[in-house]
Amino acid sequence: MIPKKTLVKDAHIVKIAVELENYVPQLICLDQRQPLTGKIQEICSYWDIADPQNYALEFCDPNNQKYVTEKNRNEIKNGSVLHLSYSPSKTANDTLESLRSGSTMEKTKCLKQLATLSKDHTFAMEFIKEQGLGIIINMIEDPSQRDDDILKYSLASFVELMEHDTISWEILQNNFVQRNIHIVCNFQNFSKECIQSALSNLENIVQNSSKYVLVEKEVTLQDLLRLLQDANSATTQQNAIALINALFMKADEGRKRQIAHTISAKPYRLALIGNASGRPMEMTHQLYVLQMLTLGLLEQRMRMKMNAQDQDAHEKIKELRRIAFDDYSGQMGVGEEHLRRGGGGSGGGNVNFSQFYKKLGFKCDINPAQDFIETPPGILALDCMVYFARTYTQQYTKIVHENSCRADEHECPFGRTSIELVKVLCDILRIGEPPAEQSADFQPMFFTHDHPFEEFFCICIITLNRTWKDMRATAEDFQKVFSVVREQIIRTLKERPENLEEFRAKIALLTYQTITNLRQQERISKEECDSTASAIVKLKEKISPHILDLIKQQRLSYLVEGM
Known part of the structure; x- marks a missing residue:
């Protein structure tokens, strides 16, 4: 067949x-x-x-x-x-002809189409090859241009043409930069589309052009924050934050601190997070970048070892002792001078300072300055400890005295745990690392306080002491306690608390027992999931006959022996 x-x-x-x-x-x-x-x-x-x-x-x-x-x-x-x-070539030439000699209405219609056409790489290359970009730049620069639609579509077309990354931002002259600055600084007089495009252009100029100095000089942070407050468009707010981030990244250390200080003012903080609900992903990313940049200013202190000549740091260590043990403040005498030189042993009279530093939980009670040599967390740990002692004096003294009265094996050493906690917090928040390109791990609570990191530490050190007691931990359980505390913090951060009080309330619910139950539930779920995996099912099917045969043989052997 x-x-x-x-x-x-x-x-x-x-x-x-x-x-x-x-x-x-x-x-x-x-x-x-x-x-x-x-x-x-x-x-x-x-x-x-x-x-x-x-x-x-x-x-x-x-x-x-x-x-x-x-x-x-x-x-x-x-x-x-x-x-x-x-074709792209004919369309580009027809467009240029209309832009050169068309009426205002024809130019407007043509530019509106151009803003869409320019997204296509093939067309954009043809248009740029025919010198079309120069015409668009001239139209934007023209101060006599009063038609809002022409300016709006010219700016939009320019943004799309430059998105293809084939033209250097260095080609732009001061007139173009000044025109975009004028639009941003006088945003009340322009449409939101013009403002959005101008903000985008200035961001790219700051990132990719030597003309960023002009932007840095002419555009004040107050202008951008005022725009952020008044804008009723998510895209405008997003682009404004992106420009702030670009200026922040280009600035020197002193300028960065000025920017962070200005942003920390309550009205501006509210402007930043007031639009938190329902924000688009790109907006969240820009806020995350700003969060990373502001928290990144802690890196300098985090990587700074305590210097024996650092008078301020020595004073802070003594302040920790004085706040906790102020009953002895009148007996300090000679010991103060000894501490000033970096020492911490016995002072004048009957006062033995080392015993106080031991009660404070320092590793080196003779010279507690030695505890701040490791980086990270460096001197940042001391900053946080002093902030806690000054701001929450009652909780601070309670923690110190409670632990100094416990049996040695159950003591939760304030000094040692605080230093380790700051190290953990820096790791969780990735302080010192550049912002991730795709991350949207924005935590609104870091924009709700003048000292967000220090407040974050205060909540976490109280949580740590509670967890230590719940676990009935000893010094040998130090790392085990911190694994639980780290999990408490990370799980709470995943819920994106809107402010520090909400973080405090949420983490209070995550007790050691709750964490233990959650771990057990997750382990059971994982085991159930693993047991239904195709590879496990196939293995069960393969070995089940052998197991049943083995059981049968064992039963027969048992019966034979019984007879």
Whole structure:
């Protein structure tokens, strides 16, 4: 019997439709090995179009509107609908002709189309090649340009053309930069679209051009924050924060601290987080970047070892002792001078300072300055401890005295645990690391207080002491306690508390017992999930007969022995 001949499907052939306004659509087979120019000639010939060289194919998908090229033709699938339109070259030349000699209405219509067309890389390259970018720049720079639509679409077109990263930002002159600065600083007089584009342009100039000095000089942080307060558009707010971030990253250390200080003012903090609900992902990312940049200013203290000559640091250590043991303040005498030189042993009279530092939980009670040599957390740990002692004096003294009265094996040493906790917090918040490009790990609570990190530490040190007691921990359980505390902090941060009080309330609910229960539930869930995994199921099926056979043999052996 002769076998039937089977038709082999040609993978290079795709069946598509081609549309053109006022023409009956064509259903064709496109050979992906055939040059597009040849196929376009066939399509034009079918419709009696005389100049096929001026035409090209476009994708019709609203989310994928671009010209079909030899590079992207593999995106054409069976059932695709393409549109026959003027080629990028002809469209670019027609656009330039309208921009050079058209009426105001024609220019407006043309620029509106250009703002969309410029998103396509093929068209953008043709337009730039024909010197179109220079015309757009001149239209933006023109101070006599009063038509808001022309300015709006010119700016939008420029933004899209520069998005393709083929032109250096260094080509821009001061006039262009000044024009964008004027729009941002006088935002009340311009449409939100103009402001959004101008903000985007200035951000790119700061990041990619030597002209950033002009932006840094002319655009004040107050201007941007005022814009942030008054803007009723999420995109405008997002672009304003992006520009603040760009200026922050370019600034020197002193300028960075000025920016952070200005942002920390309550009205500006509220402007930043007042738009927190329902914010788009890109807005969240920009806020996360700002959060990382402001917290990153702690890196200097985090990486700074305590210097024996650092008088301020020695005074802070003595202040910790005085606040906790103020009953002895009148007996300090000679010991103060000894401490000033870095010592911490016995002073004058009957006062033995080392015993106080031992009660404070320092490793080196003779010279507690030695505890702040390790980096991280460096001197930042001392800053946080002193802040806690000054701001929450009652809780501080309670923690110190409670622990000094416990049996040695159950003591939770304030000094040692505080230093380790600051190290853990720096690690959780990734202080000293650059912002991740795709992250949106924004924590609004860090924009709700003048000293957010220090307040964060205060809440966490109280949590740590509570957890230590709940676990009935000893010195040997130090790392075990910190693994629980780290988990308490991370789980609470994942809930994105809006402010520090909410963080305090949420972490208070995550007791040691709660963490233990959660771990157990997650372990059971994981085991159940693993047990239903295909590999485990197959293994069970494979070994089950052998196990059943073994059980059968054991039962028979037991019966034989019984007889």
